[in-house]
Amino acid sequence: MHEESHPKGEAEVSLEAGAWRFMLPGSSWPAWEPGSRHFVEIPALAGAGSLVVDRQTFFHAAPSWVRQSFEISGEIRQPRPWHWRPSPAGNRSFFQGFLESLGLGSKGPWQGIYLHNTGPAAFLSRPRLRWRGGQVEVQAEVDGPEETQIRVLCDGKEVAGPKPWTPKWIRFPFPEPEPWSPNRPSLSYWTVQLWLGDRISDQWQVQLPHRRFEIRGERFFLNGRPQLLQGLLHWGDYPKLSGPDPEPADLRRELRQMKKRGFNLLKICLWLPSTRFLQVCDQEGMLVWIEYPLWNRPLSDPRMRTGFQQMVLHDRQHPCVVLRTLSCENDHIQEALARQILEDIAALSPGTVANTQSAWLGSPGSQRFHDEHPYLHCGQWPWYLKRLETSLSLRRLKPILLGETMVADSVQDGLSPRIAGKVRRRQAQQLRAKFPAAGYVICGARDLPDCPLGVQDRRGRWKEDVQAWAWQTQLAAGKGRAPRPMKGSSWIRTNSEEQDLKGRESIKPKGPDKEDWEILSRWPWSESEPPGSPLSGSRRRPFLLLAERQRGSWRCPEHLFWSPVPYFHPDCQDPDLLAVLQEELFFGLLKGRVLQPHPQFKVLIGVHDLHDAGAGAGGEGANRGAPLPMVQAARVGGSLVVVSALQSESDLSRWFHRRLLALVEAMAGTLPQAELFTPVPSIFLDGPWKLQPQQKGWPATEFFCGSPAETGGRNLLQGFAEIHGRFRLPDSWAGPTWLRAEAVGDGWELWLDDHLVHRHGNLHQTWDAGRDLPAQVDLTRWLHPGREQRWKFRVKDHRGAGVLIGPLYLCADKPQNCVLY
Structure with missing residues (x-):
């Protein structure tokens, strides 16, 4: 008889005369014969609690993932009401697990409460079996009279006994069982019995684990x-x-x-x-x-x-x-x-x-x-x-x-x-x-x-x-292989337009009815206009802004993309474009960044970030919220503007943007009018930076901020490292100085001229959270215009995405107030 055949809710399971278990029915205590022993068993318990019989507390149990057994022999002789009383102290255990921290932990005696009735001899723990060197060995912790004997059955047939019980290993010859494996899960079920005279006093069913x-x-x-x-x-x-x-x-x-x-x-x-x-x-x-x-x-x-x-x-x-x-x-x-x-x-x-x-x-x-x-x-x-x-x-x-x-x-x-x-x-x-x-x-x-x-x-x-x-x-089976990256040609052939795929000029739509698009990476404001003025209304040419980590471009923070749940605006109805997006948005088109949202821009393509943000009941996506933009568009100062955080250098990405601009022209009348202001003064600290890994064998390198794809892997490391650089704030700089630091590492410290000025993330604790949270640090008191200063980051990278990806820049106002760098 297997323990699996004892489902919770079954009233009684008879094993043999003199040994039985059943789940307590939740109403009253059963009666039993004189001379027997009785144990309350709790297979697992979340949170402490007590067994109360007729208003009397019989024992208190601590939280446990494993079986606890409490003998109550002789204390309860007649049927009496009982109940389980949870302790208000909750789950105070070393081993609370993960779900408990989310409020999803187990509740009370979640595998039930059982009454185990035995004769005078009883097992105090589960017997242990093993096969070794042509013998099966049995060991058990037993409490009973000296005349207690032990018998062992395999699949219902006696293979050893009766033998006097001993706390040492009991051995008997037995052929080697077939080893267990996923393809042939060979199992044998063993019953270990305690006998007194001609009656079974207690027994336990176990498996013989045989595999290596x-x-x-x-x-x-x-x-x-x-x-x-x-x-x-x-x-x-x-x-x-x-x-x-x-x-x-x-x-x-x-x-x-x-x-x-x-x-x-x-x-x-x-x-x-x-x-x-x-x-x-x-x-x-x-x-x-x-x-x-x-x-x-x-x-x-x-x-x-x-x-x-x-x-x-x-x-x-x-x-x-x-x-x-x-x-x-x-x-x-x-x-x-x-x-x-x-x-x-x-x-x-x-x-x-x-x-x-x-x-x-x-x-x-x-x-x-x-x-x-x-x-x-x-x-x-x-x-x-x-x-x-x-x-x-x-x-x-x-x-x-x-x-x-x-x-x-x-x-x-x-x-x-x-x-x-x-x-x-x-x-x-x-x-x-x-x-x-x-x-x-x-x-x-x-x-x-x-x-x-x-x-x-x-x-x-x-x-x-x-x-x-x-x-x-x-x-x-060893037959799978890595897929080849899509080159884009299969999609491009669905387009009847001229297929010029070399250079940024190939992004522009072709034909006499197309507007003259300009491809930019910096916002085309006039430096003569004071900060805070809107984009000059004299610009009428439409342009595509490819967001980059540089002064004047659209802010494009790195994103984890743990939630590849896409958003496509209903106006994006080009079938070929949608087909490419569905297949390649998180692959061949992915740059690893999203756009800083602007309330007046229409999001054409985006991603829903559902990780730790709530996905609605049953994970149905009811609470998605606003998508994070990857492509957005509006009219600014009379110009048609599209901003993209997607790849722009491959054949596939050039075809995609070319098709996208043609679609945007067709929907230009539905785009909102947006007001945009020139960014506050800023200085990018791209490098060069010198990386000195602390782990032996990793080489020191020099690199500029960027993803490993942009740096050629020079900012990859394992564990801890120091990153050094020297920078001078211009003599003309005046006013406050804020540092915006994005994707520096899983945890990091910033030192300026040997002074610790900021800590970010959990540098010495379980779990790392620094990479996901950009830091904004007021460095006004630490930085001095006109003087070269030593910068040092002490970083760790366990997650494997690289360090100092950035952007890392100084600006004269809190960066969250701006959409442009």
Whole structure:
């Protein structure tokens, strides 16, 4: 009889005479025979609480992911009312996990409360089984009379016993079982019984985990065969349940759909599954990586060691569990304690692999395999792979497994799930082309309330069908390959106009009925006009402004593009243009930047940023808000103006802009009139900058601000670095001096002439947030016109997007008041 056959809500499950379990019905206590022993079992508990019987508190239970058992023998003899009383203290535990921090944690005894009735002899913990050297070995913690004997059955047949019980290992000959594997999830179910005389006093059913997962060089091996890992990250969010314990039939369907889409690994991210959850993974052949629920707190308290031991004792009997990590993205690891815990895991669960944590290269802790968490868009991804190649060349040869990656938010709009799927496909194929043995874990299995990043929505509905994931099954078989970038010619052939694709002149529409477009990268204001005056009304020629990081251009901050959810204005009705946008907006046309919004400009093309911004109920995209502009247009001072933050140098991008301008001319009468003012005085600090990585082996470089694509990768690094430069504020500069710093690094400090003047992001904490938040710093007291001064940035880059991308500039007013640099 399997534990899976004990669903919550079933009133009673009889095992044998003298040993039975049932879920408490929630009304009154049952009666039992004299001489028996009785235990209340709570498989998992979120938040502390107490068992109250007829207004009397019998015991208090602390929060726990693992089974707690309380003996109440002799204290309750007749049926009496009972209830569970939660403690107002809440969940005060080392192991709260991730969802608790989002307000989505489990509730109370989320796997139920059971009454376990035994005879005089009882198991105090789950028996442990292992096969080694032609023998099955059994170990158990038992409380009972000296005459207690033990018997062992395999699939209902007795294979050992009766033998006197001993706290040491009990061994008996047994042929080697067939090793468990995803393709052949061979399982044997064992029953360990305690006997007194001719009666069973207690029994427990367990599995015999027989498989060997190990590392050889740069590969993982399962039972001696190389294993490519293609995983899916699961936070355990089941909104309709009190905890992550779905019914076995529901979980079975979910796992089978994952396997059909090419996934062979489920990463349990910062929670601990129930026994029946892991049993279904065993039966379905799904490999499991358990990341224990230590989140956003140091691994430093010696009492944590006992907690980790208990969690390993909970999951070690499941052959599906092959990988473990103690924490996630944790900068505070006590190395000696972490080593002790890893040694405990090796002793308790041989044939598995464990790391201190899942984070980034260079993060603290003992790592048997290399791990990274790159959340990047497709323009950054090839440069990240270049950076990863350099980082790995400086380290010992180990497998590389990206523990969280390939994030792409999407909603049920008929388009964004397909784009998100293409993002994941391209990144996975490019990774495997560069590193054939690399594994990855896609983030994530289901949407969260404010992040629709799942391959399923919160209700468990798949966003793409099985056929859309055929590329991943091919990749697992070694048949997938990285896609070639689109050259644009197939789209250009749909246009009957002359196809002059060389230089910026090719962007202009052709024909006698076309206006004479001007292609600019700086706003054409008159320097003689004072700041704050509108654009001169004498300009009548239409122009396309290609936003750049330079004085006078439209502000175009770097953007993460974790949410490739496009916005197209209803007036954009050119079928060929829409086809190109749907296929290439987040690929061949992507520059990695968005435009500073202007309330009087019409957004023609944009992106909805849904990450941590709310996607509506069930991830349906109800709360998208205004799109971030990528292309916008208006009439300014009598001129027709289009502003673009998209690529402009490729054949594809030139064809796109050319077609776009023709469309804008046709809709010119619907464009709003906008007023624009000249920017405040500013000075760009583009460089040259000297990069001095702190990690041994990384070369020092000199570069100018820009993305890795613009710098040729010279601003890539792993971990910490110092960046040095010298600049002089002009003698004529007067008034306040504000620094606008964008995309400097994941966390950074600014020093001027050896004085620390600003800190940004979490430079020494778990999780990095500096890159996402531009800094505006008042440097008026620190900068002196006419004097050369030393600048130093101390930065860190774990995410892999590069440092000092910028722009980095000084201006005489707070930069958020301007749309032009």
